[in-house]
Amino acid sequence: MLNDTLPKYFDPRKHATHEVTLEGRLSLSQFPELSAALASNEGDAFVHLDFRVDEDRRYIATGSIKATVQVECQRCLEAAPVELEVDLCVCFVYDEDHAKNIPGDYDPVVMTDGEVVLADMVEQELILALPIVAYHDESGCNPVALKYASSTDDAPDDEIKPNPFSILAELKAKKN
Numbered sequence: 001m002l003n004d005t006l007p008k009y010f011d012p013r014k015h016a017t018h019e020v021t022l023e024g025r026l027s028l029s030q031f032p033e034l035s036a037a038l039a040s041n042e043g044d045a046f047v048h049l050d051f052r053v054d055e056d057r058r059y060i061a062t063g064s065i066k067a068t069v070q071v072e073c074q075r076c077l078e079a080a081p082v083e084l085e086v087d088l089c090v091c092f093v094y095d096e097d098h099a100k101n102i103p104g105d106y107d108p109v110v111m112t113d114g115e116v117v118l119a120d121m122v123e124q125e126l127i128l129a130l131p132i133v134a135y136h137d138e139s140g141c142n143p144v145a146l147k148y149a150s151s152t153d154d155a156p157d158d159e160i161k162p163n164p165f166s167i168l169a170e171l172k173a174k175k176n
């Protein structure tokens with residue numbers, strides 16, 4: 001059973017019992033928390049989830065979330081594309097206590113009134129997958145932006161200047 005229009009909410013117990021597959025895309029613009037961390041919210045997240053009930057009667061979904069997001073490059077400060085790919089192995093639980101009792105290889109997702117908001121779940125997974133810092137590939141930086149970024153950013157340069165005493169020590173060492 002393949003569902004190619006993604007629902008806003010879903011009931012993991014029902015989906016697991018019927019072994020539903022959810023597949024489709026969500027626009028990144030509907031993820032406010034993720035968008036705040038990005039240089040642009042253009043693009044989509046591709047979601048694939050296979051639901052099943054495991055041998056211990058747990059409600060499980062395995063699959064993946066893929067998205068190309070635009071993150072500010074820390075060298076030139078322009079948008080740089082970063083490919084995110086999250087492999088999912090989710091166990092749906094009733095509350096935090098229940099979450100503590102599931103095997104470590106499952107990622108717990110807490111249901112609210114027996115349901116899960118799909119966009120919230122996808123957004124949290126993408127946020128966790130974001131790199132802490134991002135750069136363009138080798139020579140992929142915008143040269144104009146790079147010049148601007150380095151000329152407005154004098155403070156860190158000052159910090160790495162050697163202190164005058166170590167220069168003196170070096171001069172002395174050369175004389176000897």
Ligand SMILES: [Zn+2]
Nearest residue numbers: 073076136141
């Ligand atoms: Zn760059």
